[in-house]
Structure formats: C-alpha cells, structure tokens
Amino acid sequence: MSSQLLMIEDDTRLAEMVGEYLGQSGLHVTHRADGKSGLAQLQGPEAGPLPDLVILDLMLPDMDGLEVCRRIRSLQGPAAQVPVLMLTAKGDPMDRIIGLELGADDYLPKPFEPRELLARIRAILRRRTDGGTPAATPALRFGSLEIDRDARTVTVGGQVADLTSYQFDLLVTLAERAGRVLTRDQIMEAVRGRELDAFDRSIDVHMGRIRAAIEADAKNPRRILTVRGVGYVFAKQQD
Incomplete structure (x- = not known):
C-alpha cells in the first residue's frame, strides 16, 4: 500500500511537479493550496484517512506555515501526531528553528532537489514504520x-x-x-x-x-x- 502525503503549498506548478515525481516512487500526494484547506484535510468536513506525512510550505496566502504547524500539533487525536516536513526559505535558520520548536519533524530549504525531498520523506516514514512485526521490545x-x-x-x-x-x-x-x-x-x-x-x-x-x-x-x-x-x-x- 502506497504512503499518502498531504502537500500544503500555494505554488500549484511546484506541487504538481512534486506530486508527479513522488508518484513514481509509490507515494500519493494530495495537494492543498492554503493553510485553511490543508487543516480541513487533516480534521474537518473534508477530512478522510489521515495522511502519513505533511509537506508544509512556510509561505502561504492565508497564514504562514509556522501557524499551520502549531495548529496541527494542537489538534485532537492522531492528527496531532502526523509528521511534518517543512519547506523553508533558503538561508533563514530562524524559520527552521521556530518550525522545529513548534513541532516540525524535519525541514528542507528551497530550492531543493527532488531526490533529497524523497530521501527525507522516506527517512521519516521509515522511523514510523519498521516494515515488519518484530517481537515486543521491553520498555x-x-x-x-x-x-x-x-x-x-x-x-x-x-x-x-x-x-x-x-x-x-x-x-x-x-x-x-x-x-x-x-x-x-x-x-x-x-x-x-x-x-x-x-x-x-x-x-x-x-x-x-x-x-x-x-x-x-x-x-x-x-x-x-x-x-x-x-x-x-x-x-x-x-x-
């Protein structure tokens, strides 16, 4: 079963390119162009099955990605635990630090290589799923x-x-x-x-x-x- 990703990004062309590239590796990308619709996709009237990961742009038309990340982490239930990979402006470490403090799991500065994005996504997904059913591990x-x-x-x-x-x-x-x-x-x-x-x-x-x-x-x-x-x-x- 392919992993389901949610990309919250106002650049439709970029989102289409990313979706096509990741689709070749078995990842299905749902695109939302603003923070409000992205949050609704996670928990709201539009919400379906939770995505395995959110790709979140820092610059959005209705609210910035930092606020979206904060709201994701304040949601009720499993939606609050969905991993977030934040796309940030190149050369602005403060945005990255704030994003991590708000609960982002990783970040990638723009412009980025699609291969690095894929590698980051796979690393996050691998941490969440061992890919097998090992024996119980002592706490x-x-x-x-x-x-x-x-x-x-x-x-x-x-x-x-x-x-x-x-x-x-x-x-x-x-x-x-x-x-x-x-x-x-x-x-x-x-x-x-x-x-x-x-x-x-x-x-x-x-x-x-x-x-x-x-x-x-x-x-x-x-x-x-x-x-x-x-x-x-x-x-x-x-x-």
Whole structure:
C-alpha cells in the first residue's frame, strides 16, 4: 500500500511537479493550496484517512506555515501526531528553528532537489514504520521515566510527554546508550542515517524540547546532559 502525503503549498506548478515525481516512487500526494484547506484535510468536513506525512510550505496566502504547524500539533487525536516536513526559505535558520520548536519533524530549504525531498520523506516514514512485526521490545525505564518503543510513547510519573516522532527517536537513541557520550554527528546519523551538517544546530532545538517534556527543570537537566564541545549523554541515575 502506497504512503499518502498531504502537500500544503500555494505554488500549484511546484506541487504538481512534486506530486508527479513522488508518484513514481509509490507515494500519493494530495495537494492543498492554503493553510485553511490543508487543516480541513487533516480534521474537518473534508477530512478522510489521515495522511502519513505533511509537506508544509512556510509561505502561504492565508497564514504562514509556522501557524499551520502549531495548529496541527494542537489538534485532537492522531492528527496531532502526523509528521511534518517543512519547506523553508533558503538561508533563514530562524524559520527552521521556530518550525522545529513548534513541532516540525524535519525541514528542507528551497530550492531543493527532488531526490533529497524523497530521501527525507522516506527517512521519516521509515522511523514510523519498521516494515515488519518484530517481537515486543521491553520498555526502557529510568526511575519515573518510561519509554515504550513499541507504542512510541513516553511517560513521566504516569503522565504522557508530548514529543514529535523525530524527538522520540532522538530520545530513544540516547536512552539506549545511557551513560555513553554521543556527538551530534553520531546522534543525527543514528536517527537520520546521514551525517550532520557542521552548521546545523537543529538537534539542539530538539534536545531543548525533549528536556522540556521529560525534565522536572529543563534549565537544570538531570537526564539529558550536555557535554560541552562534544555532544550529549543520557544519565543512568534513577530519580
């Protein structure tokens, strides 16, 4: 069964080209030209089966992509967890950072190579579906923190922590290697399957979001520690 994508993009010609290219790889793209109709496609009168991923342009005629991303994450039910790949203006890292802080799973600057877009989409979809039915994986437990890798949920003291799919994978990567210092490159390679751009600091934004979700005091973290000049380590201590 092919994956279903929703592309929210006001450039109809670009959307048609992307849809045709991705269609050759077995991906079906539904196009919406503005934020309002895109949100309705996710949850509203037009809503059908949820897409497997949303490709979201930053610049839209009725509202910007950042606002659309924020509204997606505030939806009720499974719609709030749909992965979002944001298309941003080239050379504007602030838009990327804000997008990640609002819950986008990844970003791609315009103009982009269709092959890179396809690779990013496949990486996100691969993280969500293992492509098989493996045996149940034991949950990771660190005091009040529990990470259920099969259900893809994180709870702290019984309360569900709000993480995107990408942030969940980052947390698992660290927790599975508790006590081991990992560089940013090692973390990103484990999650994305590609090396980190030396100037890409999106991982730091994600780590801040994860800390806000699982730490009692995100400014003085006890679980995810920064090793200055190196990367991050997930502490083994119990609370």
